[in-house]
Amino acid sequence: MNLPTSFPDSDRSKVRRYPKRGSQERAAIYAILDAHILCHIAYVIEGQPYVTPTGYWREGDRLYWHGSSASRMLRKQAERIPVCLTVTHFDGLVLARSGFHHSVNYRSVMAFGQASPIEDPVEKRAAVEAYVERVYPGRNAEIRPIDEQELKATTVLGMTIEDASAKVRSGPPVDDEPDYALPVWAGVIPIRQVVDPPQADPRLAAGTPWPKKLAPYKAGARLDEVLSAIAKA
Amino acid sequence: MNLPTSFPDSDRSKVRRYPKRGSQERAAIYAILDAHILCHIAYVIEGQPYVTPTGYWREGDRLYWHGSSASRMLRKQAERIPVCLTVTHFDGLVLARSGFHHSVNYRSVMAFGQASPIEDPVEKRAAVEAYVERVYPGRNAEIRPIDEQELKATTVLGMTIEDASAKVRSGPPVDDEPDYALPVWAGVIPIRQVVDPPQADPRLAAGTPWPKKLAPYKAGARLDEVLSAIAKA
Numbered sequence: 001m002n003l004p005t006s007f008p009d010s011d012r013s014k015v016r017r018y019p020k021r022g023s024q025e026r027a028a029i030y031a032i033l034d035a036h037i038l039c040h041i042a043y044v045i046e047g048q049p050y051v052t053p054t055g056y057w058r059e060g061d062r063l064y065w066h067g068s069s070a071s072r073m074l075r076k077q078a079e080r081i082p083v084c085l086t087v088t089h090f091d092g093l094v095l096a097r098s099g100f101h102h103s104v105n106y107r108s109v110m111a112f113g114q115a116s117p118i119e120d121p122v123e124k125r126a127a128v129e130a131y132v133e134r135v136y137p138g139r140n141a142e143i144r145p146i147d148e149q150e151l152k153a154t155t156v157l158g159m160t161i162e163d164a165s166a167k168v169r170s171g172p173p174v175d176d177e178p179d180y181a182l183p184v185w186a187g188v189i190p191i192r193q194v195v196d197p198p199q200a201d202p203r204l205a206a207g208t209p210w211p212k213k214l215a216p217y218k219a220g221a222r223l224d225e226v227l228s229a230i231a232k233a
Numbered sequence: 234m235n236l237p238t239s240f241p242d243s244d245r246s247k248v249r250r251y252p253k254r255g256s257q258e259r260a261a262i263y264a265i266l267d268a269h270i271l272c273h274i275a276y277v278i279e280g281q282p283y284v285t286p287t288g289y290w291r292e293g294d295r296l297y298w299h300g301s302s303a304s305r306m307l308r309k310q311a312e313r314i315p316v317c318l319t320v321t322h323f324d325g326l327v328l329a330r331s332g333f334h335h336s337v338n339y340r341s342v343m344a345f346g347q348a349s350p351i352e353d354p355v356e357k358r359a360a361v362e363a364y365v366e367r368v369y370p371g372r373n374a375e376i377r378p379i380d381e382q383e384l385k386a387t388t389v390l391g392m393t394i395e396d397a398s399a400k401v402r403s404g405p406p407v408d409d410e411p412d413y414a415l416p417v418w419a420g421v422i423p424i425r426q427v428v429d430p431p432q433a434d435p436r437l438a439a440g441t442p443w444p445k446k447l448a449p450y451k452a453g454a455r456l457d458e459v460l461s462a463i464a465k466a
Contacts, residue, residue, distance in 0.1 A: 012281055017304055038323050038337070042275035042284035048245055051275035051284045053321040053341055071250055088286040090271050090426070093450075098376055099365045100383040104271070108286050132332045142417050143331055150333040172434040183441050184375050189450050190429035193323070201405040201419040208416050217326075217422050 003061060010163040012112055021167050026061075028166045032109045033058045033087055034231035035224035037135055041065065042084040045076050056085065057134045058231075063111060064118075064127060066156040074155045080114040083159065087111075089224055093189040096173035097182045103169060105188060111164040115157040127156045137230055138213035193223040236294060243396040245345055254400050259294075261399045265342045266291045266320055267464035268457035270368055274298065275317040278309050289318065290367045291464075296344060297351075297360060299389040307388045313347040316392065320344075322457055326422040329406035330415045336402060338421060344397040348390040354381075360389045370463055371446035426456040 007013065007024045015022025023029070039056045042049055052073055056065045063085055067074050077083055092105035118124045128151075129140050146154075173186050197219040198210060216226045240246065240257045248255025256262070272289045275282055285306055289298045296318055300307050310316055325338035351357045361384075362373050379387075406419050430452040431443060449459045 012283070017301055038321065038339075040273040040275075040284050040286075040319060040321070042273075042282035042317075044277055044280075044282050047277075048315055048345075049275040049277050049282050049317050050245070050343070051273050051317050051319045052343070053273075053319060053323075053339065055337060068250055082281055084275075084282050084284050086273060086284045086286060088271065088273070090286075093368065095369065095372075096376070098383070099361055099373070099379050100387070102365065102369075104288060106271075106286065110283070110285070112281075128332055132335065135326065136328065136335075139328075140332070143329075144412055144415060144417070146332050150331070154333070172432070172436075179377050180436050181438060182377060183438050184377070185441050185444050185447075186434040186437055188432045188434075189447075190432060191426055191456055192429060193424055193426050196423035196425060199405070199421045199423060201421075203405075203408075203413050204419055205414060205416050208418050211418050214418075214422075223424055 007161065007164045010112070013110060013163040013165040015165050015167050018169075021169055023166045023168070024164065025166070029109050029111070029164050030058065031228070032089065032107045032166050033063070035228045036087050036089060037227060039065070039085050039087045041077075042086070043073065043077055043081060045072075055131070057131050059130070061161045063159045063161060064131065064156060066128060066131065066154055069153050069155045071155065074157060077115045077157055078117045078155065080116055082112070082114055085111045085159070090191055091170065092191050094173050095186050095189070097175045097179040097184040097186050101173050101175050103173065105169050105171070107166070107168045109164060109166050111161045113159040113162045115159040118156040118158055121151060124154070124156050125151060127158070128154060134230065136214060137233065138211065142211060195219060195221045195223055195226065240394065240397045243345070246343060246396040246398040248398050248400050254402055256399045256401070257397065258399070262342050262344070262397050263291065264461070265322065265340045265399055266296070268461045269320050269322060270460060272298070272318050272320045274310075275319070276306065276310055276314060288364070290364050292363070294394045296392045296394060297364065297389060299361065299364065299387055302386050302388045304388065307390060310348045310390055311350045311388065313349055315345070315347055318344045318392070323424055324403065325424050327406050328419050328422070330408045330412040330417040330419050334406050334408050336406065338402050338404070340399070340401045342397060342399050344394045346392040346395045348392040351389040351391055354384060357387070357389050358384060360391070361387060367463065369447060370466065371444060375444060428452060428454045428456055428459065
């Protein structure tokens with residue numbers, strides 16, 4: 001399926017503050033989504049907004065997340081209420097010569113739509129396996145497969161992105177012109193999310209090796225780069 | 234002011250899934266809040282939920298955030314609509330012997346309340362200076378002070394936490410007992426957010442040193458530990 005290069009204009013996804021930082025291009029939005037697996041989803045129950053952190057994955061214009069079938073959040077979201085799914089990479093602290101121009105560097109996406117449950121058991125099994133594979137290449141072939149009871153106890157939601165926007169800030173501070181002459185340190189303290197050496201379960205069966213296919217998760221690697229590389233492969 | 238050790242019970246902040254991971258204790262909630270400065274705030278405009286990443290800071294039971302006075306988000310939130318402010322630390326990927334028991338390690342807080350703007354200019358100036366100081370100790374003394382126009386262009390919102398809960402998962406996977414015998418690698422890939430060496434602005438005034446008081450932001454330091462230490466100091 002050939003999709004347009006950009007998501008449609010909409011009132012809710014329009015980047016209003018610093019519109020130059022915004023984009024509705026699919027490539028920009030996909031790149032940010034594929035570099036993370038933790039999102040924050042906003043939804044409303046009886047007029048009260050909630051925002052819950054949860055894992056997600058993407059296939060084309062579809063976003064998926066899952067959890068316990070007993071989850072109030074998922075049961076409510078499955079009623080096709082409007083949700084907003086936001087992904088944020090926190091890339092740095094930006095120190096300017098005035099408080100006003102201090103900022104942060106980030107890459108974020110806000111995606112809007114309505115979620116619905118994957119009901120068909122075959123499709124549902126494929127979806128949870130796709131999630132495992134998306135994060136851990138080759139892992140489905142190694143682990144004990146999901147059983148019927150576990151599948152029933154799991155709710156998988158899928159949402160077609162109706163509209164979305166990316167917003168990115170990068171680079172040094174932007175100060176008022178006269179302030180550049182001030183003897184104030186200015187610049188960026190970069191922040192990144194990194195992987196530490198794997199910690200084996202104390203109950204690991206003797207002699208079980210670290211899986212070769214998880215080599216991208218090497219100590220010191222950037223999580224966003226590892227996840228982007230897996231998504232591309 | 235002596236506050237109770239826990240936030241009150243409430244329907245919206247109750248941890249339903251894995252209640253053992255939950256806590257309404259102020260100490261647990263404050264510790265998670267003080268180890269970050271990026272939150273996700275959910276709010277509703279005309280029935281549509283939004284979740285926006287933004288910086289925040291805490292003083293006692295008050296949470297603050299700020300931005301442009303032209304921001305639609307802030308103008309709407311200033312109308313004392315209900316909001317949910319969530320902070321999440323992503324601590325690790327948890328690999329189990331079945332797909333079902335894969336998980337993530339995290340520390341998160343959901344805080345509920347209604348925001349209102351800090352209108353008094355003296356109080357507002359103090360608030361934005363407190364934010365700068367909270368992240369960058371000693372910095373207000375070095376930078377060019379905020380002027381009247383900048384202060385007017387800034388909206389600062391404050392929210393008293395009405396109720397809140399923390400939720401934490403840590404440690405190895407929890408597998409079904411028979412699965413422990415399987416020759417499947419299981420354990421945790423820890424994730425952390427670290428600080429990289431500061432990048433000076435290319436336009437830095439010649440000879441301007443990196444501020445001594447920013448020593449905690451040394452390359453390789455964990456951001457959560459740096460921020461926690463500053464909050465305690």
